[in-house]
Amino acid sequence: MAPLDSPLRRVIEAVNRVLLGKDRQVRLALSCLLAGGHLLIEDIPGVGKTTLAQVLARTLGLEYRRIQFTSDLLPADVVGISVFDREAATFRFHPGPVFSQVLLADEINRGTPRTQGALLEAMEEGQVTVDGHSHPLPDPFLVIATQNPIHQIGTFPLPESQLDRFLIRLTLGYPDAAAERALLAGEDRRHLVAAIEPIASGKHLMGWRKAVRMVHAAPALIDYVQALAEESRRCGVFEAGLSPRGTLALLNAARSWAFLHGSHKVTPEHVQAVFAGVAGHRLRPRNTLADDPALLLARLVASVPLL
Amino acid sequence: MNTAPLVQNGMAADTWLPDRHLGVLLAGAGASLLPHLGHLPPVLAASAGAMVLWRALIQWRPHLTPPRLLLTMLMAVGLAGVVFSHQTLLNRDAGISVLAVFLGLKLLETRDLRDAQVVTYLCFFLVLTAFMFDQSPLVAGLSILALWLLLGALIGFHAEARAIGGTLRDAAIMLVQAAPVMVILFVLFPRVSTPLWGLGTTTGHGVTGLSDTMRPGSIGELSLSDAIVLRARFTGAVPPRASLYWRGPVMEQFDGTAWSADDSSLLEPGDVRVRSDERSFDYEVTLEPHDQTWMFALELPKAAPADTRYRPDFRLAAREPITRRIRYRVSSSLHHEALQNAPPRTLRRLTRLPGGSNPRIAALARTWNAEGISGQAFVSRAIEFFARQGLVYTLAPPLATTADTADAFLFDSRAGFCEHFASAFTILMRAGGIPARVVTGYQGGEINPVDNYLEVRQDDAHAWSEVLLEGAWQRVDPTAIAQPLRIEQGMARAVPVGDPVPLLGQPAFAHLARWRHRWDALGNGWNQYVLGFDRTRQGDLMEALGLDGIDHATRGLLMMGSIGVALALSVLPLALPMLLPLLRLRARSDPAQRLWRRFCARMARAGLNRAPSEGAEAFTARIARTRPDLASEVTRVGQVYNELRYGAAPVNPERLRELRLCIARVRP
Known part of the structure; x- marks a missing residue:
């Protein structure tokens, strides 16, 4: 195992200093960004969704904007608008908040489907088209969306086809007792976030992404990923199995995870570690009420033997 | 990590x-x-x-x-x-x-x-x-x-999403797979000579059949039932129908209307012997349970089967009421002399009639006696009288209006069933001073063409007379005298058209009768080979298979072994699709994997089992946590194995050796 690239280790440490006791989730979020995917954080308010997004953006030294989704937010508020410039006698495009390296889409399920659609289209295509003109989005362009659990009033849950655009979905959960005590006793989080100095930069991120793509996936490992996908399709517990895009996402996320752990190869343990994050929002249980989805995922992993 | x-x-x-x-x-x-x-x-x-x-x-x-x-x-x-x-x-x-x-x-x-x-x-x-x-x-x-x-x-x-067709098909397959095991257990499992608790008794179920009293109409009732009484399989020729007298209860006591079996005459039977000819018929009887002790055999058996008494009235009796289907072998001689040198008291009992009953028969006998007719001549005269009287054989005789039913039958209605015939004839004999008694039983029987068993049914129930002349009993069947068809062709053909007869006895239902033959043969096969597969039959089969003389332990091993083979054979079609990939995998698996499997097996022996989906490093990390003494060695094993299996570098012998050494160092 090679020692971890030190700026990356420092990023992890920095984020962990602000978000206490969530090392796993922090690493999952970072793996998502390193794999070039968008991240969906789903949890109840007040567990640190926004903080995680902010800290990640700041430590990575990326340009960062935030949109609070509400039911009266319009697509133009996200992507931008063409305004007539009287002096130049032309339309000039005023880019919206989407034109940033990291976009924090807070409470995305409070927005109307139209507004959600505009953002998700931008995520998918890497550019924005207004009045027939295409405006490319910066690179890297990462969306960190947060969402409250769907059974809250006045929300528009994301359809499955759009959930698929997020590489990883994670939940933060309550902090453990020790972490919560440290949180209560310690400094105000807002000050901490504001005080964070960028550790890395966009250039670093691009370099890491290249390295992630180099992480080796042996034929035996690809066999295992395929076996997992096959089992998700065959077992009959889910409405539909993992799509090829989902399988690819699983492999890429596992590569990132391996890279984050200083490994040059992906092992089944890496795949298992990211499986719930990658597959959780892509596999809908057939019998939604009877079973805990997390348990079903764990059962699926347990039912594929490692030879 | x-x-x-x-x-x-x-x-x-x-x-x-x-x-x-x-x-x-x-x-x-x-x-x-x-x-x-x-x-x-x-x-x-x-x-x-x-x-x-x-x-x-x-x-x-x-x-x-x-x-x-x-x-x-x-x-x-x-x-x-x-x-x-x-x-x-x-x-x-x-x-x-x-x-x-x-x-x-x-x-x-x-x-x-x-x-x-x-x-x-x-x-x-x-x-x-x-x-x-x-x-x-x-x-x-x-x-x-x-x-x-x-x-x-x-x-x-356990497979809620499956369709009924699939689950029922699987259930059928499972039953078929279980069948060989069932057969092996059935054939080889040691039989006990007594039935299991509660099995096979019919007590309290109201079995129909002959009883130890005979009153007018009692046999007529039986003749409407076509239930099987017994089945017989002859080893040689089957005797002609007219000689098939299955001897049952013998009745010597008459109270004016009913005959009953009174065992007191057996107390002093005198000298009783059977002198039979060379020719004998050998057969095996399967008797349905009837809650009585008597056992039927053709007149007259040469000897009693084991555990059976041969009584002085020449019938076989079991020691206990027969509540289970039993099987016995008998050898009978149709031409025989039933000799009895009875003491005077027994002879008196055999000629006793209640005083004043059936006066017209008594008068007839007195007339003949007055003519000097006695002995054999008296019997011949009576037979002649019965033949000339124009008696009608019917299942629906007119109800007798007097207590003297025999008188009423012989002189007024002249229509009756076999018990009327036998009763009247015996009374006439006794009135003439000749020792006589009524014998009940079954007459006839029908060969089932499907399995060649002779089936005797309740509607073959019959009664006849027996007279003692010069120390030898002689059978006289007055029914046969008046209506020979009853004996030659069976009851259904002998009664007048319009009389009630069992449905399947009617000639119009011949095709139904064929189906009944098949059903009865099935039932008999079941009785003989499934229910009747007792200790004796099992012994016979073992002998036929050359397995007799083996001890219980060997037999148990044989049973278990054959069950194992049967199970393996039935599971094989299921297991093949699962085994084949494993075999292929074994051939394909690389040397590192084989070493890893060996390592896992060794850990399993030490109580550290790898979950099937557990990765190498996760497994070794878990071992390191539970067994800190092994921590450094097993962690190295996990790392090296994962490197070999999932790493970018090609597998080289040096790394393999390292893995082998690592594994060797782990001593749980």
Whole structure:
């Protein structure tokens, strides 16, 4: 195992200093960004969704904007608008908040489907088209969306086809007792976030992404990923199995995870570690009420033997 | 490393009960109740059936689900019903009634998988108990049907998404796979000479058949039943129908209307012998249970079978009432002399008539005696008289208006059944001073063309007379004198057209009779080879297989061994598709994998089992946590193995050696 690239280790440490006791989730979020995917954080308010997004953006030294989704937010508020410039006698495009390296889409399920659609289209295509003109989005362009659990009033849950655009979905959960005590006793989080100095930069991120793509996936490992996908399709517990895009996402996320752990190869343990994050929002249980989805995922992993 | 696997061992209890599989279960429950219909009190059987239907209705209309209070009340009513029907709760029959009622109640409160499984096991038990009452092929068939449905339901409960067709097919396959094991157990399992507790007795079931008294009409009633009395298989030729006299109860006591078997004459039988000719007929009788001690044999058997008494009235008697189907071999001689040198008291008893009864017969005998006719001549005269009297053989004789039924038959109505004939003739003999008695039994029988067994039925019941002349008993069948067709062709052809005869005895139903032959042959085959597969038969089979003389231990080994082979053969088609990939995999697996497997096996022996989906590093990390003494070695093993299997570098011998060394260093 090679020692971890030190700026990356420092990023992890920095984020962990602000978000206490969530090392796993922090690493999952970072793996998502390193794999070039968008991240969906789903949890109840007040567990640190926004903080995680902010800290990640700041430590990575990326340009960062935030949109609070509400039911009266319009697509133009996200992507931008063409305004007539009287002096130049032309339309000039005023880019919206989407034109940033990291976009924090807070409470995305409070927005109307139209507004959600505009953002998700931008995520998918890497550019924005207004009045027939295409405006490319910066690179890297990462969306960190947060969402409250769907059974809250006045929300528009994301359809499955759009959930698929997020590489990883994670939940933060309550902090453990020790972490919560440290949180209560310690400094105000807002000050901490504001005080964070960028550790890395966009250039670093691009370099890491290249390295992630180099992480080796042996034929035996690809066999295992395929076996997992096959089992998700065959077992009959889910409405539909993992799509090829989902399988690819699983492999890429596992590569990132391996890279984050200083490994040059992906092992089944890496795949298992990211499986719930990658597959959780892509596999809908057939019998939604009877079973805990997390348990079903764990059962699926347990039912594929490692030879 | 922070790579805790996602495996969790706790499983949520599955409680979902799909409609269609519940339907199969209900059908199975119905099928397990069916064999009990014959002996359950009708009210209880009906209520158990009604509760099964009710449960089916609930599936459609959930609001019909009974509340708990109602269920409790139903249970109390059910128990009360059982106590009322059986007068107790504590014997076999009551216990099975309780089972049946509780099956219905349990079904009514069945909501989830657990309940349904309990119901299934209850049904299995109910199926088993059916054999305590009835071991016919019909019950066996119903039981297999019930087993099939119940198995299908069980499979369905654990694969809720499957269609009924698939689960029932699997259940059928399982039954077929179980069949060889069943056959092996059936053939090889040691038989005990007494039946299992509660099995095979018919006591209290009201068996019809001959009794030890004969009054006018008693045999006529029997002749409407076509139930099988006995089956005989002859080793050689079958005697002609007219000589097939199956000797049963012998009656020497007459009270004016009824003849009865009175054993007191046997107290002083004097010198009794049978002198028989060379020619003998050998046959094996399978006698249906009739709750009496007498055993039928052709007149006259040469010797009594084992465990049987040969009584001075020349009939065979068992020591205990016959409550199970029994089998015995007899050898009879049709031309014989039944010699009895009876003392005077016995002779007096054999000529005794109640004073003043049947005066016209007595007068007739006096007239003949006055003419100086006695002995053999008297008998010949009587036979002649019976032949000339124009007597009609009928199943529906006119009701006698006087107490002197024999007089009324012989001189007024002149129509009667065999007991009238035999009774009147014997009375006439006794009135003439000749020792005589009535013999009841069966006359005739019919060869079943399917299995060549001679079947004797209740409608072959018959009565005839016997006279003692010069120290030898002589059979006189007055029915044969008046109506020879009865003896030559059977009862159905002898009675006048329009008389009631058993349905299948009527010539118009010949095609039905053919089917009955087949059904009876099936029943007989079942009796002979399945139910009758007793210690003797098993011994015969072992001898035929050359397996006689082996001890119990060897036999047990043989049984277990053949069951093992049968199981292996039946599982093979299932296992092949699973084994083949494994074999292929073994051939394909790289050397690192083989080393890893060896390592896992060694760990397993030390009680450290790898979950099938557990990765190498996760597994070794877990071992390191539970066995810190092994930590450094096993961690290295996990790392090296993962490097070899998932790393970018090609597998080289040096790394393999390293893995081998690492593994060797681990000593759990």
